[in-house]
Amino acid sequence: MGEVREITFVEALNEALMQEMERDPNVIVMGEDVGVYGGIFGVTKGLLQKFGPDRVIDTPISEAGFIGAAVGAAAAGLRPVVELMFVDFFGVCMDQIYNQAAKMRYMFGGKIKIPVTIRTTIGGGLSAAAQHSQVLYSIFAHVPGLKVVVPSTPYDAKGLLITAIRDDNPKIFFEHKLLYGVRGPVPKEPYTIPFGVADVKMEGSDVTVVAVAYMVHEALKAANELKKEGISVEVIDPRTLVPFDKEAVIKSVKKTGRLVVVDEDYDRCGFASWVAAIVADECFGYLDAPIKRVTTPTVPIPFSPVLEKEILPNAEKIIKAVKEVVRKA
Secondary structure (H helix, E strand, O other): OOOEEEEEHHHHHHHHHHHHHHHOOOEEEEEOOOOOOOOOOOOOOOHHHHHOOOOEEEOOOOHHHHHHHHHHHHHOOOEEEEEEOOHHHHHHHHHHHHHHHOOHHHHOOOOOOOOOEEEEEEOOOOOOOOOOOOOOHHHHHOOOOOEEEOOOOHHHHHHHHHHHHHOOOOEEEEEEHHHOOOEEEEEOOOOOOOOOOOEEEEOOOOEEEEEOOHHHHHHHHHHHHHHOOOOOEEEEEOOEEEOOOHHHHHHHHHHHOOEEEEEEEEOOOOHHHHHHHHHHHHHHHHOOOOOEEEEEOOOOOOOOHHHHHHHOOOHHHHHHHHHHHHHOO
């Protein structure tokens, strides 16, 4: 695959945007502070200088306005990548997302395409308080017509973002803030990763752990600790929640007989519950223990670092859940 370097998650995303804008003049970038400032986390750094203000557009602070404009631009033939600074702000532009972007292709009988990619940041761990620390991807996974993409590594971030930009449907692309500085091997040349294909981040035989975004790293940390105690953990990263690779999860659970789902989203009506329901429905006879979920309680995310750490999932909580399902076998 050519030259491979160790770069950060942010650099991988920036490279994906740069390469796709070079490849396709219909790709534009929109959002608050994406141009002159280069994005508050640096993901769009250097794009304005290279492609100019017609393709890298600093917008007013009106999510309804610029998300709506991006959906219209997509319907008219462009490929907008629009940044919703924090997922917590989705409420002011939800009609544009779930009633317009998600439904337009269906309602027009497939006569138009809506190739819009909405990038947004998620996650706690930075004491950013209740309005800047949620993940909320379960809300978008609930809406028909939206694809939901949640990378956990720099390699996945670049490949999935390129796939998203080239896809003809609306996508929500979630970037966990704690992942931005994570480094990993990434090919220099463009590449794609297909949606709906999970990645086995670590193979194991005693228990399956399905984890998303930053929780993949906490799951791997837990798996390495549990290995010292003779417990073999298989860690699966779905990478996309919609489409979801249920076959990979079912195949793993049939091998291990146990399932723990780790999800930073709220416990109530969350992604973890959906994965647990799929496994209970489709391979209940293979389970040797009850399914466990490691999630965030359905409460506002506290500003206090001590309280925030108390409620968020982590390696310690994953280890506890794994030991509980292994003991019940």
